[in-house]
Amino acid sequence: MRRWSWSRVWLHVLAVLLALWVIVPIYLIAVAAFSPRDVIYKYPKPLFPTQVSLETMLFFIRSSGVLDSVRRSIVVALLTLAVSMAVGAPAGYALARYVFPGRDTFRIAIVSTRAFPIVILSIPLAVSFINLGLYDSVISVALMHTALALPFTILVTSSVFASVPVDLEEAAMTLGCSRLGAFWRISLPLTLPGLAAAAIFTFVLSWNEVFAAAILTLRNRTLPAHVLSVLNESPLPFRFAGGFFLLVPALIFMLFIRRYLFNLWGRVVR
Amino acid sequence: MxxxxxxxxxxxxxxxxxxxxxxxxxxxxxxFSLALRGEDGGWTLAHIQRMVNDTFFREAVITTIALIVAILPIQFLVALAMALVVxxxxxxxxxxxxxxxVPLAISDLAAGIVWFAIFTQRGYLNTILQAIGLIEKPIIFLNYQKPLWVLMAIVIAEVWRATAIxxxxxxxxLQSIPNDYLEAAEIFGAGLFERVTQIILPLLRPSLQVALILRTILAFQxxxxxxxxxxxxxxVLAKEAYKWYTDIRNPHVAAAYxxxxxxxxxxxxxFYLRTLRTPEEVSL
Amino acid sequence: MAEIRIQNVWKTFGKVVAVKDVTLTVEDREFVILLGPSGCGKTTLLRCISGLEQVDRGTISIGGRDVTNLPPRRRGIAMVFQSYAVFPHMTVFDNIAFGLRMKKLPKDEIERRVRDAAALMHIEDLLDRYPAQLSGGQRQRVAVARAIAVQSEVLLMDEPLSNLDALLRLEMRAELKRLFTELETTVVYVTHDQVEAMSMGDRIAVMREGEILQFDTPVRVYDYPADRFIGGFIGNPPMNFLVADVEDGRVVVHGTPIEVPPLVLEHLKPPRTLVGIRAENIELFTEQQEGAIPVQVLVVEPLGSHNLVTARADGDIIKVNTPADLRLAPDQRVWIRFVPEKIRWFDAQTGKALPVDYQAVEAARVG
Structure with missing residues (x-):
């Protein structure tokens, strides 16, 4: 094995320190969430999970309104995922595959929506939704979240589709496929993992979003909106367990999509 | 044709x-229509005036901007360190x-709670500080009387959460910068610091610009x-907007925010696009 | 019967005219090369034949059927792509079977045809592999096998060899030529490699800027380029071009008069004409000769079988092939003489070849 130079050593020290900076807070909230309730009020706190217990987590989950809001959050996230893929993926495909007048304009328009604080638009939308009778429903939140996710979905799916060479579809067309058939048999199977990663990210985006959800709902809150609205009146165990609960999907989903990180973000921005 | x-x-x-x-x-x-029109439908600046004259307006504006000014430089340093390490x-x-x-997928609410668990009076920071003997009794970090401490906690939580993007x-x-450039610079005698400042940062300019814009937009929210x-x-501004909408139930002032x-x-x-214009083309 | 008839076809992309009023007929079972530098429109023309591009104007018929408005799948063509376009998520077998399954052929028929095509391309052992496990050359073979398996009457090939390394290209060139003689399909083959064009095609269509400049057999295109561009593009080294003075029915190159055939004489436009001569058709002498032009040696490049000498006569640079054993030094003064019947004549203004009496040429060759 090659002898490690000092710069290699320092590189690894720095790498580990930066990783600890990210991981340690997650570790601490996990320790807190799986401590019994009386330990949570204790001071000084144990830094290691001495007494692992589900008591705190169960307390959170059984608190009134939590389970319903979890269910709503999942429904909203799935709706967002479905609508933004159904609406955005065709546009992504068009941007990736066709050369047509207005293509660049559309692309720039989509990219520049990122310069707008889209969630803030939930305030005027809430007023409209009240008039339409959609206010305080999962649909209203899903519609807003889709608007939030759509530019992202369009750009990501377009880069995912662009990663499949046009030649492959054209080859299929010379071998007897229609354009739709070529998409179905060639592009779709090849882009499925990338599209799934985009979908997962959309799901996380919606699961995490709190401002618009809190504005657009009153009684039918999503999980983050519910936690936010009761946060400052809640006991510590509720807060810690809630924080950890909100964080879990993030950790799991990141594991799934880490291979596509740069497809999702790296290429979107260039 | x-x-x-x-x-x-x-x-x-x-x-x-x-x-x-x-x-x-x-x-x-x-x-804009909500913010600029009265109940009768006519144009009015009343809602704007109400927003500006509100007790919390000044604080919200100052805090929002102060947070951006404090957070962005730290975030860019940490992000650059992470990127160079990777x-x-x-x-x-x-x-x-x-x-x-990982923090890319962590919500701001979850991040806030995570750091609350650390900064709260009976939290982990005090536990650690006391364990290594730096303090004798817990410090109250999140105290209304010490707004600077509170802001610091927010800065740290935001740096933790939003550096990933x-x-x-x-x-x-970085991956789009050919290794040849760095090797060539090394051949001509550039050390690590020179390579970062002379080669990497100038070539990263478009990426830095995109990141800067994205982060600032998000920080306003x-x-x-x-x-x-x-x-x-x-x-902060978004919190005021939320308060005016849900607690005070005045969508007009909320819309003004x-x-x-x-x-x-x-x-x-x-402003960024103009001042940080990249040599070739502006790529947002 | 699958003759391809292209009539007055135009294709533009925005403001760029890629194909400009092209008319071309490819005979049944003929092997036609579309040759030209990059951007000359050869690939676009091929894609118009395939139906991957819609023509703006003009008509294309295949086997007497107007296919101008048909999608690729209804044109009875198969195509090999420059990038091979082998489907990465299918095995070699499934790739070759793809077109056959689209035709809904019975299973045993598909099996048989896939094996036949694979055997022709010597890839029977690779049928279960995925493209990622194959080398570039093997993928190339899969792409060709996939195209020949459908047994279409027309086979279109878009620079199929350009991504292979030099040695493989040489091998595949011979193999494809043998294959197409056996298969008896009509082939349109796009390349920018003049050696490929010369060695493989029955006829070559040389293109530039969307137009076909010359459509003829390889030997004719080489020997009688229709204009200065073709003479320079085909052959290595390119044909030498020298400006000659026309005086009282005589042509003088660097002070030395040269012989002019009667037909050329009729069309010469004083005061100048352009003389073209290939490097191998120039004799070089180390001593002064009757009717030879004095030149100065600049560079001698030994190529093994012969030497390539670059020489200068006033402002003109001339390339000459010399025997490998002839020793020459830079700056040496030597004399060159053009083989009279190999001199080609061009209009000095337009660069177009002056009329040639091919019948006389053929007669002379036979005689």
Missing amino acids: TRKMNWEPYLLLLPSFFYLIFFFGWPMLQA NARPRGAGLFLYFYA IMVILVAG AFAVVVALAGQGAT AGLIMVLSIATTV
């Missing part, structure tokens, strides 16, 4: 186009990248972290 017009791409774009008109373009106009391919580079990127953009940018860490102790955030965002974007 073209004999046939191909309508396929337009058909594919149509749903997105209409969706964004209805749920992006129209509410944007609606926001790009230097340490052992387990993939794992490090995953760790660094910059890191990913920078890593992607800072909300849940502030609620979780400061409670009623500090306020929304409009203000929008105007600030667009102004900063334009």
